Amino acid sequence: MKTIIEPFKIKTVEPIRFTTREERERVLTEAGYNLFNIHSDDVLIDLLTDSGTAAMSAKQWAGIMEGDEAYAGSRSFYRFERVIKEITGFRHIIPTHQGRAAERILFGIVGGEGKSIPNNTHFDTTRANVEMSRAEAVDLPVPEGHIPSLVADFKGNMDLKALEALILRLGPARIPLCMLTVTNNSNGGQPVSMENIRRTAELCHAHGIPLFLDACRFAENAYFIKLREAGYKDRPIKEIVAEMFSYADGCTMSAKKDALVNIGGFLAVNDDALAQKARNILVVTEGFPTYGGLAGHDLEAIAQGLEEILDEHYLKYRIRMVAYAGNHLTRTGVPIVQPPGGHAIYIDAKAFLPHIPPHQYPGQALACEIYLHGGIRTCEIGSVMFGKTDPGSGEFRAANMELVRLAFPRRVYTQSHMDYVLECIREIFEKREALRGMKIVWEPEVLRHFTARFKPL
Ligand SMILES: Cc1ncc(COP(=O)(O)O)c(C=O)c1O
Numbered sequence: 001m002k003t004i005i006e007p008f009k010i011k012t013v014e015p016i017r018f019t020t021r022e023e024r025e026r027v028l029t030e031a032g033y034n035l036f037n038i039h040s041d042d043v044l045i046d047l048l049t050d051s052g053t054a055a056m057s058a059k060q061w062a063g064i065m066e067g068d069e070a071y072a073g074s075r076s077f078y079r080f081e082r083v084i085k086e087i088t089g090f091r092h093i094i095p096t097h098q099g100r101a102a103e104r105i106l107f108g109i110v111g112g113e114g115k116s117i118p119n120n121t122h123f124d125t126t127r128a129n130v131e132m133s134r135a136e137a138v139d140l141p142v143p144e145g146h147i148p149s150l151v152a153d154f155k156g157n158m159d160l161k162a163l164e165a166l167i168l169r170l171g172p173a174r175i176p177l178c179m180l181t182v183t184n185n186s187n188g189g190q191p192v193s194m195e196n197i198r199r200t201a202e203l204c205h206a207h208g209i210p211l212f213l214d215a216c217r218f219a220e221n222a223y224f225i226k227l228r229e230a231g232y233k234d235r236p237i238k239e240i241v242a243e244m245f246s247y248a249d250g251c252t253m254s255a256k257k258d259a260l261v262n263i264g265g266f267l268a269v270n271d272d273a274l275a276q277k278a279r280n281i282l283v284v285t286e287g288f289p290t291y292g293g294l295a296g297h298d299l300e301a302i303a304q305g306l307e308e309i310l311d312e313h314y315l316k317y318r319i320r321m322v323a324y325a326g327n328h329l330t331r332t333g334v335p336i337v338q339p340p341g342g343h344a345i346y347i348d349a350k351a352f353l354p355h356i357p358p359h360q361y362p363g364q365a366l367a368c369e370i371y372l373h374g375g376i377r378t379c380e381i382g383s384v385m386f387g388k389t390d391p392g393s394g395e396f397r398a399a400n401m402e403l404v405r406l407a408f409p410r411r412v413y414t415q416s417h418m419d420y421v422l423e424c425i426r427e428i429f430e431k432r433e434a435l436r437g438m439k440i441v442w443e444p445e446v447l448r449h450f451t452a453r454f455k456p457l
């Protein structure tokens with residue numbers, strides 16, 4: 001059979017609320033044209049993020065009832081630990097309330113003034129946690145990763161030449177660890193090849209630098225390796241995942257992605273001394289080491305979700321659903337980051353709206369119009385998120401790309417929801433000349449995209 005179907009049936013439904021364009025205009029004005037500020041009841045289809053938005057399975061909900069809420073030594077922790085050890089092979093598994101908590105603990109220990117942390121591309125919270133420790137966050141994606149229209153298999157890869165140059169320039173003592181984000185969320189959700197993971201590890205290890213994976217979407221990355229990299233077509237996904245982790249010395253993970261849960265995360269490391277330091281911080285700021293910042297039932301749901309994510313029927317459906325959206329938009333002429341990534345489609349807002357310059361935030365303008373036109377919430381990943389305006393000189397520094405991300409929650413929306421989204425984007429594309437840019441009227445000191453307020457020009 002050629003038709004790919006959702007590999008599940010629906011047991012519980014949640015109604016979605018339809019609004020009029022007039023209502024959405026009011027909502028958006030009150031929200032300062034920031035989609036993070038609107039109530040989810042005013043959203044019809046929510047593609048703001050794939051993080052924490054998955055539909056849990058019957059077995060996960062059953063696990064919620066099974067959860068052991070003991071303060072210390074919870075049975076659910078031992079299941080969580082066993083499943084993660086089996087998947088990653090790491091020695092120490094430290095639960096945290098979400099991915100950024102694992103990042104804060106890790107960089108709180110290894111970061112600090114004068115240090116540099118290279119990554120294929122830091123996610124915004126990773127960058128913020130590195131910088132909060134006063135270390136420098138360095139993005140080293142391969143050059144083809146910066147060309148949205150270019151079709152290549154592994155545009156999420158690390159630029160190994162640039163990494164080597166950085167190590168030689170700074171010296172390994174200033175690089176406490178190197179990260180690889182799989183898939184590369186801030187760079188189009190593009191996968192990283194096994195060869196690139198292995199070679200990054202070899203280069204780092206030759207200089208005594210540990211390699212950590214930012215492993216939120218490890219299973220989606222592994223499926224791309226199976227589809228695209230020579231020698232992996234017939235390998236079971238579990239083996240591919242095990243090989244990916246075998247090159248690394250640890251990982252941070254937001255379980256809100258590929259563990260199919262609504263909250264949770266972990267830090268996993270091999271280094272005993274690092275694990276001890278991490279647990280010391282954990283017990284002060286997150287919780288006792290057998291629950292981190294989580295309830296026993298969350299640990300149970302994560303363990304179950306991590307087993308479900310490795311189902312190849314699921315991964316095939318997941319990757320094909322995103323490709324379906326991407327291929328449809330490409331055929332209509334809508335410029336997107338090519339090829340479609342693992343968890344999201346990224347519209348190239350710079351090419352979609354060439355008449356709006358980066359300092360007028362074309363991504364924000366497009367995301368707002370997608371909401372106004374179809375009640376669909378998306379997310380700008382461009383100069384609002386990564387650009388900067390110097391408060392003194394007023395000088396504007398644009399991001400590398402101006403993207404609008406349509407992130408697909410796992411197991412939540414059906415094919416007809418997707419068709420509605422595609423129709424909405426198509427209609428906006430036909431009248432794109434009418435769209436106007438945005439200006440920021442207020443912004444906070446860090447992570448401005450979450451709370452900044454805008455006005456249309
Ligand atoms: C690549 C990547 N790293 C880290 C994080 C942070 O995880 P969390 O939102 O659970 O703190 C995210 C979340 O979106 C992510 O996509």
